Amino acid sequence: MKVAKFGGTSVASGSQIKKVGNIITADPDRKVIVVSAPGKRFEDDIKTTDLLIALDAQVQTGNKYADAFNSVIERFAEIADTLECGRKELVYFQEALEELCTSKVYSNEHRSDCLKACGEDFNARLIAAYLQHLGLDATYMNPKEAGLVLSDEPGNARVQQETFKNLNKLKEHEGILVIPGFFGYSREGHLVTFPRGGSDITGAIVAAGVQATLYENFTDVDSVYAANPKVVNTPRKIDKLTYKEMRELSYAGFSVFHDEALMPAFHAGIPVCIKNTNNPSSEGTLIVAQRDYEISPVVGIASDEGFASIYVSKYLMNREVGFGRKLLQILEDEQLSYEHIPSGIDDISIILREKQLTGEKEQRIMDKIHSELSVDTITVERGLALIMVVGEGMTRTIGVAAKATAAFAMAKVNIEMINQGSSEVSLMFGVKEKDVSKAVSALYNEYFGEHPFLEDKLKLETVKPVQ
Numbered sequence: 001m002k003v004a005k006f007g008g009t010s011v012a013s014g015s016q017i018k019k020v021g022n023i024i025t026a027d028p029d030r031k032v033i034v035v036s037a038p039g040k041r042f043e044d045d046i047k048t049t050d051l052l053i054a055l056d057a058q059v060q061t062g063n064k065y066a067d068a069f070n071s072v073i074e075r076f077a078e079i080a081d082t083l084e085c086g087r088k089e090l091v092y093f094q095e096a097l098e099e100l101c102t103s104k105v106y107s108n109e110h111r112s113d114c115l116k117a118c119g120e121d122f123n124a125r126l127i128a129a130y131l132q133h134l135g136l137d138a139t140y141m142n143p144k145e146a147g148l149v150l151s152d153e154p155g156n157a158r159v160q161q162e163t164f165k166n167l168n169k170l171k172e173h174e175g176i177l178v179i180p181g182f183f184g185y186s187r188e189g190h191l192v193t194f195p196r197g198g199s200d201i202t203g204a205i206v207a208a209g210v211q212a213t214l215y216e217n218f219t220d221v222d223s224v225y226a227a228n229p230k231v232v233n234t235p236r237k238i239d240k241l242t243y244k245e246m247r248e249l250s251y252a253g254f255s256v257f258h259d260e261a262l263m264p265a266f267h268a269g270i271p272v273c274i275k276n277t278n279n280p281s282s283e284g285t286l287i288v289a290q291r292d293y294e295i296s297p298v299v300g301i302a303s304d305e306g307f308a309s310i311y312v313s314k315y316l317m318n319r320e321v322g323f324g325r326k327l328l329q330i331l332e333d334e335q336l337s338y339e340h341i342p343s344g345i346d347d348i349s350i351i352l353r354e355k356q357l358t359g360e361k362e363q364r365i366m367d368k369i370h371s372e373l374s375v376d377t378i379t380v381e382r383g384l385a386l387i388m389v390v391g392e393g394m395t396r397t398i399g400v401a402a403k404a405t406a407a408f409a410m411a412k413v414n415i416e417m418i419n420q421g422s423s424e425v426s427l428m429f430g431v432k433e434k435d436v437s438k439a440v441s442a443l444y445n446e447y448f449g450e451h452p453f454l455e456d457k458l459k460l461e462t463v464k465p466v467q
């Protein structure tokens with residue numbers, strides 16, 4: 001049994017959903033289908049999830065919401081029109097959406113999640129109707145009925161352990177199940193969503209629950225590439241990479257697959273295949289537990305923007321018991337999570353997502369760190385980008401970091417920070433946002449280009465294991 005997840009671009013319009021119908025029909029093993037909300041049909045289009053977020057904003061502020069409401073309904077009406085089915089479903093969508101906009105809710109955050117989830121929910125209902133129209137034995141299944149139990153954290157939910165046992169019973173289902181991605185229900189019975197892009201997570205959880213032989217993730221590119229194709233021109237395809245490598249790359253900006261979707265597949269040992277809805281005969285990229293590291297120690301280079309760094313220095317920080325704990329407690333008090341903590345003898349930097357750090361929080365943190373920890377210096381730097389060079393083979397290869405620093409030097413990009421993950425699967429560099437494209441292109445050239453700068457001077461060398 002295979003679980004196939006179709007992303008927003010794959011189900012953005014009626015004509016895209018027809019391709020999805022062909023893909024499902026082509027392989028009877030594709031028994032569980034997870035779908036996203038209709039995504040972008042063209043570059044400047046608006047995703048249905050964003051239309052729903054705009055509707056929610058109108059509802060929350062008590063403004064007239066008819067226009068925002070109609071834009072959502074029109075997206076689905078257009079899809080139903082092209083598919084020549086789904087009239088009954090459209091009536092339901094209208095009523096259900098109106099009910100959500102007008103009824104009392106447990107909290108505003110929970111209403112936002114209920115509205116956001118309509119994109120996936122309505123699309124799953126429509127796609128199930130279309131598959132039935134094609135003559136397939138397909139059924140829509142709500143995540144509550146499937147048993148997808150999540151933590152009660154609106155917009156940021158996490159899977160609860162009982163989910164996997166609950167989902168296991170879906171194995172017994174005879175026909176095709178169409179499950180909306182992106183949301184589930186808390187133990188308290190509230191609808192809650194994953195972070196944005198979370199349909200990939202639903203797909204992975206469902207694949208783990210039903211113990212699928214393969215989790216296919218259909219998107220709009222032929223494969224995962226060694227660098228973001230929007231940054232590097234025609235980057236090389238990656239045929240195979242490990243869960244660990246993909247998690248690091250997704251985390252650091254490979255938006256093609258959600259980083260939180262790797263763990264469920266990894267724990268259940270289910271291979272993941274990234275494939276193209278627009279070109280399903282292309283092999284795609286396979287994500288597995290192990291690959292042959294001799295082929296290339298580095299597998300990809302990812303980058304992401306929107307980070308800030310809080311730099312703190314204090315003479316003899318290394319000898320002050322509890323300094324790190326107290327510093328992190330100040331962040332915790334402000335409900336801030338951190339991403340990385342590179343440190344030295346007398347200094348430490350805390351890297352965090354910039355959008356969490358509002359001006360007010362920044363001021364309070366600075367004051368507290370000064371007064372409670374008596375530090376020598378504290379500065380906050382915004383507008384940072386992180387670049388991650390990733391590959392499991394790096395552990396046993398000499399010269400990987402030398403190539404990276406040469407690339408930064410050639411691109412004339414200043415490295416603000418370096419961190420090698422403890423697992424040695426990745427090398428992380430902090431640079432100014434304005435430098436990120438230059439740096440990624442230079443790094444790509446150094447590891448994968450035809451004329452790397454250090455070509456003659458440095459060949460990557462594998463370390464022999466100690467006998």
Ligand SMILES: Nc1ncnc2c1ncn2[C@@H]1O[C@H](COP(=O)(O)OP(=O)(O)O)[C@@H](O)[C@H]1O
Pocket residue numbers: 006007008009010036039197218219220221223224225226227228229230253254255256257
């Ligand atoms: N290294 C990469 N390899 C492939 N695609 C990438 C990479 N980095 C970023 N992307 C982007 O990810 C996009 C697919 O992800 P997304 O838009 O979330 O798809 P979906 O709508 O299927 O969920 C691609 O169109 C591509 O622009």
Ligand SMILES: N[C@@H](CC(=O)OP(=O)(O)O)C(=O)O
Pocket residue numbers: 006007008009036037039047049050119181182195196197198199200
């Ligand atoms: N529709 C949701 C969840 C999702 O996974 O979407 P997509 O498959 O388009 O990344 C979002 O836009 O965040």
